[in-house]
Amino acid sequence: MPELPEVETVMRGLQARLEGRTIARARLHRPDLRWPFPAGLVARLTGARVAGFRRRAKYILMRLDGGDSVLFHLGMSGRMLIGPAGANDIPLHEHLTLETGDGWRVGFVDPRRFGCVDLLPTAQEATHRLLAGLGPEPLDADFTPALLSAALAARRTPIKAALLDQGTVAGLGNIYVCEALFRAGISPLRLAQTVAGARAARLVPAIRATLAEAIAAGGSSLRDYVQPDGELGYFQHDWKVYGRAGTACERCPGPPGCAGVERIVQAGRSTFYCRRTQR
DNA sequence: CAAGAATCCTGTCAGC
DNA sequence: TGCTGACAGGATTCTT
Numbered sequence A: 001m002p003e004l005p006e007v008e009t010v011m012r013g014l015q016a017r018l019e020g021r022t023i024a025r026a027r028l029h030r031p032d033l034r035w036p037f038p039a040g041l042v043a044r045l046t047g048a049r050v051a052g053f054r055r056r057a058k059y060i061l062m063r064l065d066g067g068d069s070v071l072f073h074l075g076m077s078g079r080m081l082i083g084p085a086g087a088n089d090i091p092l093h094e095h096l097t098l099e100t101g102d103g104w105r106v107g108f109v110d111p112r113r114f115g116c117v118d119l120l121p122t123a124q125e126a127t128h129r130l131l132a133g134l135g136p137e138p139l140d141a142d143f144t145p146a147l148l149s150a151a152l153a154a155r156r157t158p159i160k161a162a163l164l165d166q167g168t169v170a171g172l173g174n175i176y177v178c179e180a181l182f183r184a185g186i187s188p189l190r191l192a193q194t195v196a197g198a199r200a201a202r203l204v205p206a207i208r209a210t211l212a213e214a215i216a217a218g219g220s221s222l223r224d225y226v227q228p229d230g231e232l233g234y235f236q237h238d239w240k241v242y243g244r245a246g247t248a249c250e251r252c253p254g255p256p257g258c259a260g261v262e263r264i265v266q267a268g269r270s271t272f273y274c275r276r277t278q279r
Numbered sequence B: 001c002a003a004g005a006a007t008c009c010t011g012t013c014a015g016c
Numbered sequence C: 001t002g003c004t005g006a007c008a009g010g011a012t013t014c015t016t
Helices: A004-018 A041-045 A122-127 A145-152 A159-164 A174-184 A197-221
Strands: A023-028 A050-056 A059-064 A068-073 A079-084 A094-100 A104-109 A116-121 A262-266 A269-273
Touching (some): A004 A050, A004 A059, A004 A197, A041 A116, A174 A197, A174 A269
Antiparallel strands (some): A023 A094, A068 A116, A079 A104, A094 A104, A262 A269
């Protein structure tokens, strides 16, 4: 589920609870998620002070005093739950539990186990195997129409697939790609290399605005990014096309001119779009 | 090489 | 109410 805005919001929630605190206790409840947990993870976490956080694409990096970073990826179903420390029972599918010196508990829950956790020297974040190949951050100033069209110039795949490729631009997933293409008025079926010039000039701000609005919604709807049940980061969204097949497209007058939002399948994944306004 | 398919895993929901 | 099959927001790895 989590794409860039959700990951950003989860990270801010972790920041509020963990930054500057000491991890008094760390527990693993199984040996692996997508890959084995790194050797020495629990030992390194225990007693460590959390120096800060950053996000890169859909990865959360928790920096520890002493120069190591813990990398988290939430996969499809990963969640962070917080609550008071002390309870010894482990919620279903909670695989890693942290407890802070000031009495908070953070649990990493991931039923499908597509997520991952790694431990690396902070100085090597940029060259880590999972981070090295990532494209530009879409909210950074260097993500420009010129940069995007250069990245797309040789791509003979639909723009939908090219934007899902984390090497083109980092952090978009199926939902935000659909939403950004709708906002930009670009068909998901369009060949990636033809997204240049005016189309690239529309797409970059569309991606930025779609993500920024979602992050803002997360920040305003949750106090300290925590839901009442202790879940970090998730919030209600108002999609324009995602999951809305068969409903009216808000930009169109309706039938017979427009069939409304349609669902198609591209590379095995659902795409939602309006064929009248997205060209 | 690039692009599409298969794959990991569990939960949920629609339909019978 | 159970059962079955389709599907889910990711990203690597395998095939073509």
